[in-house]
């Protein structure tokens with residue numbers, strides 16, 4: 001059964017901000033192929049600043065992220081991890097090169113189209129949780145669906161809420177939840193709409209190791225059990241060991257790529273990259 005964003009017995013959320021125009025991104029779409037990557041970048045270049053010392057944060061980077069896989073993006077500080085994620089998520093625009101999300105070339109989309117794309121096709125988990133403090137856990141989880149005017153699949157809501165162990169916390173405000181519980185709310189919010197990709201930016205950066213391990217397990221389970229695609233930026237080799245694959249950046253380029261990373265193999269690669 002599907003219904004508009006209001007499962008559970010708790011009070012309905014405050015009216016959300018008025019939805020923006022429902023203009024969908026339309027240019028440059030090609031049919032999806034099952035085997036096509038969820039996200040791919042080609043020749044991706046991002047230069048900050050135009051003066052005497054421009055910074056080349058991404059330098060002609062090529063990378064594919066497979067559907068239904070959990071990939072960690074790693075690399076030394078300043079190597080371009082966040083810039084890559086922001087360009088792939090439509091939060092920033094590249095200087096040149098292209099990014100495809102499924103069948104859509106997002107390069108060159110207008111702000112309004114990028115807003116619609118982020119709202120409808122992408123989920124986010126940030127280090128700082130980014131929950132609205134005046135909304136309950138349930139209201140926070142449902143907010144993106146409300147803003148998008150999207151119907152909520154009750155079975156998926158129940159599955160996601162139970163998977164992250166939030167059933168008895170749905171009526172709590174974020175201030176009444178631990179950091180780990182708040183990040184679990186953020187994970188549930190990101191997963192609810194079954195986005196084409198969930199981008200997680202240092203999702204365990206503000207958590208103790210036990211809460212961090214829980215959140216990483218939920219992300220991994222979402223890939224295994226729900227077929228979710230997750231792309232995570234992290235500095236933490238332990239966090240990367242939860243992923244199916246780790247890619248390594250240095251100076252805005254992809255310099256290494258390993259399957260089934262372990263904490264040790266990731267540490268080893270990072271030590272060499274810092275040389």
Ligand SMILES: Nc1ncnc2c1ncn2[C@@H]1O[C@H](COP(=O)(O)OP(=O)(O)OP(=O)(O)O)[C@@H](O)[C@H]1O
Nearest residue numbers: 048049055057075076077078079080081082083084
């Ligand atoms: N808005 C900006 N203006 C100017 N330079 C920027 C901006 N954002 C990032 N940079 C520069 O681009 C390069 C890549 O930055 P980015 O934040 O993508 O790296 P990162 O690998 O995510 O780093 P960290 O691990 O420290 O978060 C760095 O040299 C950074 O200083």
